[in-house]
Amino acid sequence: MKSIIAGRFSNIKAQIALDAEAFGRYSDVIDLSIGDCDITTDPEIIDAAASDAAxxxxxxxxxxxxxxxxxxxxxxxxxxxxxxxxxxxxxxxxxxxxxxxxxxxxxxxxxxxxxxxxxxxxxxxxxxxxxxxxxxxxxxxxxxxxxxxxxxxxxxxxxxxxxxxxxxxxxxxxxxxxxxxxxxxxxxxxxxxxxxxxxxxxxxxxxxxxxxxxxxxxxxxxxxxxxxxxxxxxxxxxxxxxxxxxxxxxxxxxxxxxxxxxxxxxxxxxxxxxxxxxxxSRIRESYVSVYMKRMEYAYQRIKNIPFFSMSRPRGTFYVFPSIKATGLSSRAFADYAYDKCHILCTPGSAFGSAGEGYVRFALTQDISRIKEAFDRLEKLHFA
Ligand SMILES: Cc1ncc(COP(=O)(O)O)c(C=O)c1O
CATH class of the missing domain: 3.40.640.10 (Type I PLP-dependent aspartate aminotransferase-like (Major domain))
Structure with a gap:
């Protein structure tokens, strides 16, 4: 039988997808790995779309x-x-x-x-x-x-x-x-x-x-x-x-x-x-200010955790601290953070070779969850 998959896809890299199995393993996982907004679309937008559909x-x-x-x-x-x-x-x-x-x-x-x-x-x-x-x-x-x-x-x-x-x-x-x-x-x-x-x-x-x-x-x-x-x-x-x-x-x-x-x-x-x-212009501030507060909060927490380092982020809703002081690769750090404190983050190596030595936290959870995540992370120890 001829090969089913086209030759140009034989080498395709697996997308860094949410590891569904990872969620099953622990009941208290905090997922800071995905850049998906946690806030639901403004109700006015939903209502207008529903009425236009009708x-x-x-x-x-x-x-x-x-x-x-x-x-x-x-x-x-x-x-x-x-x-x-x-x-x-x-x-x-x-x-x-x-x-x-x-x-x-x-x-x-x-x-x-x-x-x-x-x-x-x-x-x-x-x-x-x-x-x-x-x-x-x-x-x-x-x-x-x-x-x-x-x-x-x-x-x-x-x-x-x-x-x-x-x-x-x-x-x-x-x-x-x-x-x-x-x-x-x-x-x-x-x-x-x-x-x-x-x-x-x-x-x-x-x-x-x-x-x-x-x-x-x-x-x-x-x-x-x-x-x-x-x-x-x-x-x-x-x-x-x-x-x-x-x-x-x-x-x-x-x-x-x-x-x-x-x-x-x-x-x-x-x-x-x-x-x-x-x-x-009317709704923008309501969610942008939420994300910007989370950025400032995460930055302050990261500054006070000795194995992280990071300068102040200027935009988006991601923080990207260095984890070089831990001696781990970014993949090993992400695995360790997941195993030890049930936090999902994305290894910097997923974003190209210049990302090695860093991890990305997407601040797409309520600030109380972000607090809980950093409370858990700061207890980590590295040999
Ligand atoms: C830099 C960048 N470009 C594009 C996208 C994709 O956005 P969209 O939902 O419009 O496909 C993302 C999503 O995370 C992103 O971070």
Whole structure:
């Protein structure tokens, strides 16, 4: 019998998925491993979506996205960043994961290289490889506050480099790239003729500053493809709705691929997204402040635990302390924390080689649970 699985998937890496079995082993597990929002979507958004479903939004929609949603996205970029978006440059996607996969399929020829600033959201690697590309890690370091260094990026560029993914603020490190850093990244992209794929899905989660989309910098509009999502900014991970902003020619290729895969983003999720944008300024603070309080709390706890070290995170809802003082690998630390105190965290090595020596805690539990987790963790001993 011929091999069932396609050759290109014979080497596929298992995704770091929730270990269902791990939960069964102990009754008091605190799961800080998954970046899924614990707060339910605002009731106004749910009610609006339910009522739109009842009035007939249960069918296929416009393949580019609900025209009302596209208008609402244009209005939000104008209001938040002063950026005018052309409607032909927006594609609504069923999540930014799917958006990134569509981007890679649309832009990569076999063997094209894409730079990722490591540690990075690990799904990028698969999205690049599924499209026939090659994922090239450019390490960033804690000593630089995880800010990418120009020399390292330049050293990784080859004639095959097509694009660089810039996730800001950064999952998993909690770093934030300010205007100076973004200008430098833009300069390199222009010099080396690279596309910038800007993953800006944590737009709202920046501490003490506000995000500037890299596409707004001089000379960057044509070479930037921006991904955004309703998942984190609106506590809507399960609705699977996001969007890509790109030049009309890229949008039209992505739309054609999207058409073959799903045709259109679920109508009902798009209706929820329209409502979400209309209530954004009113509801935003209620959950962002919750996550930012958790970040400050976790940072203070981590500072006082001798085997951890970390500088103050600047964004997202993740903390990424060093565990080098324990002498363990990040995988061994995660296993030990699970076995000894029933805390699930993600080893830094899951985010690329620059993540080794660190672990990620997703602050997606109530602060009382986070307190309990650090109370347990601080009792750990290492030989
Ligand atoms: C940096 C980053 N990009 C993309 C995603 C995927 O988001 P979505 O739910 O829109 O697919 C995540 C989810 O954790 C993420 O952390």
């Amino acid at each position: 009035s007939g939004y249960t069918k296929y929609g416009d393949p580019k996205g609900d025209p009302q949603l596209i208008k609402a996205i244009q209005a939000s970029y104008k209001a938040d960043y002063g950026i005018d978006l052309d409607e032909s440059g927006i594609l609504v996607t069923p999540s930014s994961c799917m958006g990134m996969a569509l981007v890679m399929l649309a832009i990569l020829d076999p063997g094209d290289q894409v730079l990722v600033l490591s540690p990075y959201f690990s799904v990028y690697e698969q999205q690049i490889e599924l499209a026939g590309g090659v994922c090239i890690e450019v390490p960033t370091y804690e000593k630089d506050d995880w800010i990418p260094q120009s020399q390292a990026i330049r050293a990784a560029i080859t004639p095959k480099t097509k694009a660089i993914i810039v996730n800001n603020p950064v999952n998993p490190t909690g770093a934030f790239y300010d205007s100076k850093c973004l200008r430098e990244l833009a300069r390199i992209a222009i010099e080396a003729d690279l596309l910038v794929i800007a993953d800006e899905i944590y737009t709202d989660y920046v501490l003490g500053a506000s995000l500037k989309p890299i596409m707004g910098l001089e000379g960057m509009r044509e070479r930037t493809i921006t991904l955004n999502s309703f998942s984190k900014n609106f506590m809507m991970t399960g609705w699977r709705v996001g969007y890509v902003i790109a030049s009309p020619s890229v949008v039209s290729v992505m739309q054609s691929i999207n058409g073959a895969m799903i045709y259109t983003t679920p109508s009902i999720s798009q209706r929820a997204a329209i409502k979400a944008l209309s209530v954004h």
